[in-house]
Amino acid sequence: MAKGVVVIKNKKAVGVEFYHKGTLKSVSVNKEIILSAGALSSPQILMLSGIGPKEHLKSHGIPVVVDLPVGDNLQDHICFLSYYKTKELVFNSPNKTDSLWTLAQYLTTKSGLLATPGGIESIAFISTDPKRPEYPDLEIHGEDMLFNEDAIEGELGVDPKYAKYYSGINDINGFILSFNLLRPKSHGSVRLNSTDAMQHPIIDPRYLENKEDVESLLRGVRFSQKLTETKTFKSQGTEFFHKPFSPCLEKSKFDSDEYWRCYIRYFTLVIFHSTGTCKMGRTEDPTTVVDPQLRVKGIHGLRVADASIMPSIVSGNTNAPCIMIGEKAADMILGIKPPTPLSDM
Template sequence: MIDQRCCWTRGKVIGGSSVLNTMLYIRGNRRDFDQWESFGNPGWGFDDVLPYFKKSEDQRNPYLARDKRYHSTGGYLTIQDAPYNTPLGVAFLQAGEEMGYDIVDVNGDQQTGFAPWQYTMRRGTRCSTAKAFIRPIRLRKNFHLSLWSHVTKLLIDPSTKVAYGVEFIRDGHREIVYAKKEVILSAGAINSPQLMMLSGLGNAKHLQQVSIPPIVDLPGVGENLQDHIAVGGIAFLIDYPISIVMNRLVNLNSALRYAITEDGPLTSSVGLEAVAFISTKYANQTDDWPDIEFMLTSSSTCSDGGTQVKNAHGLSDEFYNEVFGEINNRDVFGVFPMMLRPQARGFIKLRSNNPLEYPLLYHNYLTNQADVDVLREGVKAAVAFGQTATMRRFGARFHSKPPPNCKHLQLFTDEYWNCFIRQYTMTIYHMSGTAKMGPPSDPMAVVDPELRVYGVRGLRVIDASIMPTITNGNINAPVIMIAEKGADLIKAQWLKRWKRDNRSATTR
């Protein structure tokens, strides 16, 4: 990768990263949430959070909607299948069955297996949280939204430790908004800890190093950074013109079909057609808690001729041309093995006390050998998937061109795959955990199970940063669940106070 760095894009827009992501709706695994509860977070077990997944859901797949235990209809957030699939989509599921896996509802009773994707999509277009939740209530008299605004600081009284407002910049001017009840911080796993540190909440020693007076010493702020990463470049050439190739996809006919019938290849989410959850030898084979997710695509790194994906993944021209140049714009399918439970932890620090300066981001990918081992087994399974009889019907053959720094190793050995993984592994943009939820006994916990920041009154964090551990799958759905549950926690607290105050008033 260029400068050995990767690009972390975030959604600085109404709706956050749900406006930018691939719209995948994966809730995670029951054991994820039961583990959160076991860490000392009552109310966050799977049976507790399932109603909040269902609360927002409007499931448009009638087969899935019949399962009332796990799905619901009528919520703000539309969930549907892809309106368009290539012939590879069905083949992916058949290949999974050939390998001995079930076809499952990955948001239902069993996660292990193969499945079509479920998307936050409505009639072929993105259903972001802005479209789902903001648009229907935008005209309410008690709803106020400030656009083109960049928050620079949380206002906290250093003597009382009470959060009382927010400072922000709009149109080049500094402005302040005051809170009557409390401040809710939902800036995401990067900017939430950044704002807390800028406001005097964080590791006191680090804050002093950047000339910020500490208000509350919270060493966990910015720590515990987790992300899902996947191995790129697992591509299989096929003999038929049926995959997503960009220069064949973008044309007037596709545009008209998309505009008129709300389907066609332009509704495809970068060629994602099926998902699989499998367990490597490092996971408990009898336990439904897989450690690898396959993102199965009717496209790959080379499907756009090196115009977009190469840059998004931070690949150098030299690397791309050597590995993928000969298959540019060819018909391929891809398997992206994604590690689900990383052991490595990164952290975020302030570069300075300037709120407009990006923080320092240390992901620490692949610093734990256990992560490399799991990914390696995932890659082996991906290659085996492409060699099934089902996929060979399409003439599937693995593109085995080695990366430049791995040519000296024998192909397909453990040493080769270890090298391959370190050459082309990419973020899936699931940053989380940087203001983790935990009990008072956990010195690295930032918020309590009610999502209230320790040591400060009137401040909550409600976003991906509160996850103690990252969930087993894409985090779009869990973050929306956290928001739904967080909203109920806020309402419950203030309703309790309102009832208490009313009782006091009537007894006087």
């Protein structure tokens, strides 16, 4: 029997088991249990509790309480980085930003490069899909410096053997535009690795499995190249900066669509906006896990309130929507009715 679970008796959630400082403890409840562990851990906890795909639970020896598509429909935002270098000293180089002088300047006077907001300093939404020109499919983040090998590997988690591609840019002044895919069509899954709640689940995101996602990012590449032709970019001496990647050159000509499709598959990054694994929707819909009141189907006294309930990932950051989900869940639990629409007043 799995430990660290929601305790269910006669299809009712009656308590929880959890580990505290290595000791398994349990708490009984009189009303409801609210699960808010996120799109990766909420499905893990539900499956350990016997709520999930029947055959998968049986393969781990977990008694099936309710057969639901828990862990399906995993969605996430992914991004592609475009590098630009500038002739003018408008932007900074990695060496300048990471220097001891810059650090000392900030620590002693709270001024200098480290006193600026840093990171994302501009945002834009664009539509590159000719079929839906009114509906943005990419979000652009402006970063005020280039990410070198250390940043790509340490902060963004790129495999070291590929992070080396970003070496040799420490003295280049420039900036990055990150093209983020807002509505990925590739969906993955979360499954149990074992019945041990302390082990990570198996996460299979299936990034770029749908070719349309690759095509959207490819259009982002072409858009990023065209930006250097604009008056504003030219005024700063901006150049599109790209080091040819040899594994892709073996298969295609540099700067061809095929080259970029290959490059995108090597260097697309994840933004960690996991959603969708406990999908909300109509009770009769076989693809849903929770109903519109966030109640787990077939179980009394158990709700899920986090990013996992999103049927489709939002076209932007997930932080504010998650706050809204929590606020709405609280209102529903307390029985607070929604405000009357202005059109009905």
